[in-house]
Amino acid sequence: MEMMITLVIVGIMLAIGLRPLNQQRLKINARSARVEASMGLALARTTAMSRGCVAVFHLNVTGTPNSAMWVTACKASTIGRVGAGVDTLGRIDTLNKRFGVTVTGTADSLRYDPRGLTVGYASGAYAFSAGTGARDTLTINPMGRVAQ
Numbered sequence: 001m002e003m004m005i006t007l008v009i010v011g012i013m014l015a016i017g018l019r020p021l022n023q024q025r026l027k028i029n030a031r032s033a034r035v036e037a038s039m040g041l042a043l044a045r046t047t048a049m050s051r052g053c054v055a056v057f058h059l060n061v062t063g064t065p066n067s068a069m070w071v072t073a074c075k076a077s078t079i080g081r082v083g084a085g086v087d088t089l090g091r092i093d094t095l096n097k098r099f100g101v102t103v104t105g106t107a108d109s110l111r112y113d114p115r116g117l118t119v120g121y122a123s124g125a126y127a128f129s130a131g132t133g134a135r136d137t138l139t140i141n142p143m144g145r146v147a148q
Helices: 002-051 095-099
Strands: 055-059 068-076 082-094 102-105 109-112 124-129 135-140
Touching: 002 055, 002 068, 002 082, 002 095, 002 109, 002 124, 002 135, 082 095, 095 102
Parallel strands: none
Antiparallel strands: 055 068, 055 109, 068 082, 102 124, 124 135
16 A cells, blocks of 8 residues: 555656656757758758859748758759759758647748848748747848848
């Protein structure tokens, strides 16, 4: 009987103690998804400048699968010459599967010109939600830079 009471008390203490840890894990997942998207934006911007062509950052906020992210740009050929066709840089990363987040935002893609600025000085904002209260945001200013 004493053993059962002890197990019940330990169980209650664990249930109370683990709840904040789960909330912290969700916040870390939302922040990690934001950092991953920031890295994708930086890749698109630097690729546009280094290859001298338009590069596009894609983050699927309206279609299926939600939160698929990738970067495309012109094919690299030789120094000083832009290749024909389109390259997908890296891999198509699904933030939902990787971090368990849902992404909402203002646009599915942002285009960077060879100067590293967004085409038409477009700005954007993305929100990464990983459960109740676990949310992080990413804002891109009209110059194409990430404003945290």
